[in-house]
Amino acid sequence: MAQRTVLVVLFDDVQSLDVTGPVEVFAGADKHVPGTYRVRTASLDGGAVRTSSGLTLVPDTALADAPAPHTLLVPGGQGTRVPDPRLTEWLREHGPRAERLVSVCTGAILLAEAGLLDGRRATTHWAYSDTLARNHPAIEVDAEPIYVRDGHVSTSAGVTAGIDLALALVEEDLGREVALGVARHLVVFLRRPGNQAQFSAQLRAQTARREPLREVQQWIAEHPGGDLGVESLAARALLSPRHFARAFRTETGMTPGRYVDRVRLEHARRLLEDTGEGVEEISRASGYGTPEAMRRAFVRALATSPAEYRRRFRPAPVR
Structure with a gap:
């Protein structure tokens, strides 16, 4: 060679x-x-x-x-x-x-x-x-x-x-x-594909100035499998859905739906990489509801299925 x-x-x-x-x-x-x-x-x-x-x-x-x-x-x-x-x-x-x-x-x-x-x-x-x-x-x-x-x-x-x-x-x-x-x-994982995003949803978006919106951002990160529709999130921020959606985008640079999508994808990827949980359990825990919905999200964002993502990028155990 x-x-x-x-x-x-x-x-x-x-x-x-x-x-x-x-x-x-x-x-x-x-x-x-x-x-x-x-x-x-x-x-x-x-x-x-x-x-x-x-x-x-x-x-x-x-x-x-x-x-x-x-x-x-x-x-x-x-x-x-x-x-x-x-x-x-x-x-x-x-x-x-x-x-x-x-x-x-x-x-x-x-x-x-x-x-x-x-x-x-x-x-x-x-x-x-x-x-x-x-x-x-x-x-x-x-x-x-x-x-x-x-x-x-x-x-x-x-x-x-x-x-x-x-x-x-x-x-x-x-x-x-x-x-x-x-x-x-080098104590690094050989697992990050080139199409992985440069940073997490929390880093990608700006931190909201107003406390209610910051609390909503934190709630989304801690409850990716919960009800994260605009109406539910707006109620948590004590705002009307229309006012909430406009304020969230203005202060974070991202719509609530886009932010939720990124958080859920990041959460699912982390579970696929770091746990042995099944795809069905991960889809529920990440807010997708069904494996098919999670598969569509992965193909759309990462051009790969959850199963293939896990196969390629979950680190092998170090012996």
């Missing part, structure tokens, strides 16, 4: 975890199967860079002297806000030569500035997806998934999503058992 060179681009104000997370995955895979990956780091001039948290990273070499990579990995961080034109030009010239092009978090902005995402579907950190879409209309930006793979180009959301993507690439290269071994060593 030919050794794959993974070249990680470094720059000032890079997010350190965007670098070290994937690096640990590929380095760990090479320990499991020696000779499969050669990880190298490079900055524009070969000098040390200071991360956004203040850590100093010393690269192996300058980009001009870097080996031709199989996988070119571009991390994110504050340093992507105003990209160095020299780095953008280097990516424009060398990016197309890599067999696999990968970005973590706002590293997608650097790839976009270099024209490497035009005509492709991509993601980035949720907080910057609108900016990416606005500045680069030729890119199909999807803010929902933790990572997106479009041909040989892969983009991921923030920080830990880079680990998920790196594990998926290792699984593609070396098989699930190797990827699972790396995940166990």
Whole structure:
């Protein structure tokens, strides 16, 4: 098996975890199967860079002297806000030569500035997806998934999503058992599919300013299997259904129905991942009522059935 060179681009104000997370995955895979990956780091001039948290990273070499990579990995961080034109030009010239092009978090902005995402579907950190879409209309930006793979180009959301993507690439290269071994060593689960949402419903929505609406948000999270219709929730907030629906959307950025859908889906996924309960029990506990209703919700949101989701993403017991 030919050794794959993974070249990680470094720059000032890079997010350190965007670098070290994937690096640990590929380095760990090479320990499991020696000779499969050669990880190298490079900055524009070969000098040390200071991360956004203040850590100093010393690269192996300058980009001009870097080996031709199989996988070119571009991390994110504050340093992507105003990209160095020299780095953008280097990516424009060398990016197309890599067999696999990968970005973590706002590293997608650097790839976009270099024209490497035009005509492709991509993601980035949720907080910057609108900016990416606005500045680069030729890119199909999807803010929902933790990572997106479009041909040989892969983009991921923030920080830990880079680990998920790196594990998926290792699984593609070396098989699930190797990827699972790396995940166990790093004490992470090899279970998050790329189409999993970047954050939970509670984080996705804003917290309501008014106490009655905040209490309703908490009630929904604690009682996903309960009566969560607008009339019932409005009565809990002591508001008319129409006033409640309007106020909830204004203060959270999401309709009550959409919020309930997300909470129920998240609750069902968690039960599928973490318990041995049957699909029928989980459908009731999550407010779907029937397995068929839950199946439709899963197919609509995740493009997979509950049974398949559990089979693929419930972590295997560590021995």
